[in-house]
Amino acid sequence: MPLYIHLTIHFVIALLAGYLIGSFFKEKRRGIIFGILGGFFIDLDHVLEYFFVFGPHFNLLYFFESRQFLISEKIILVFHAWEYVPLFLLLAYLLRKWKNVKVAFITLAFAGSLHLVSDVFINGYYFRYYSLIYRYQQEFLAPNLLPSAIYQKNLDYKEELGI
Numbered sequence: 001m002p003l004y005i006h007l008t009i010h011f012v013i014a015l016l017a018g019y020l021i022g023s024f025f026k027e028k029r030r031g032i033i034f035g036i037l038g039g040f041f042i043d044l045d046h047v048l049e050y051f052f053v054f055g056p057h058f059n060l061l062y063f064f065e066s067r068q069f070l071i072s073e074k075i076i077l078v079f080h081a082w083e084y085v086p087l088f089l090l091l092a093y094l095l096r097k098w099k100n101v102k103v104a105f106i107t108l109a110f111a112g113s114l115h116l117v118s119d120v121f122i123n124g125y126y127f128r129y130y131s132l133i134y135r136y137q138q139e140f141l142a143p144n145l146l147p148s149a150i151y152q153k154n155l156d157y158k159e160e161l162g163i
């Protein structure tokens, strides 16, 4: 699936998630803002990962080829984790006195989990792939984390790119 379609799916689901939670709490604008943050801008960790690997030398083509993952053979993805869902819900509960904070955390949790579910299906990864604890246990190593057919495809792609 081309990246722009993948991103469009994320954006539409994020917007919808934010709209739904926002309407429920009669805070539509806040819902939409945090829906897009949690369900769309969550992907900014791909950019972070790029800088971890390449330092401050940005190359858009490399980025779109996902070279950062191919070169490091590691997948950290700090924002992509189921673990944030219960954490955000707990924070929403503890800080429930402030309705705006509560709505923000509930929306982040909801939009974030929908993002991860759609990533699992679109990418064909395992559910556990999006656990930060699991990735840590596997030392973030791509060959341990990816289904073997997908890992093999990455190796072929590396060869094609000559890296």
Ligand SMILES: [Zn+2]
Pocket (backbone or CB within 6 Å): 042, 043, 080, 115, 119
């Ligand atoms: Zn994602």
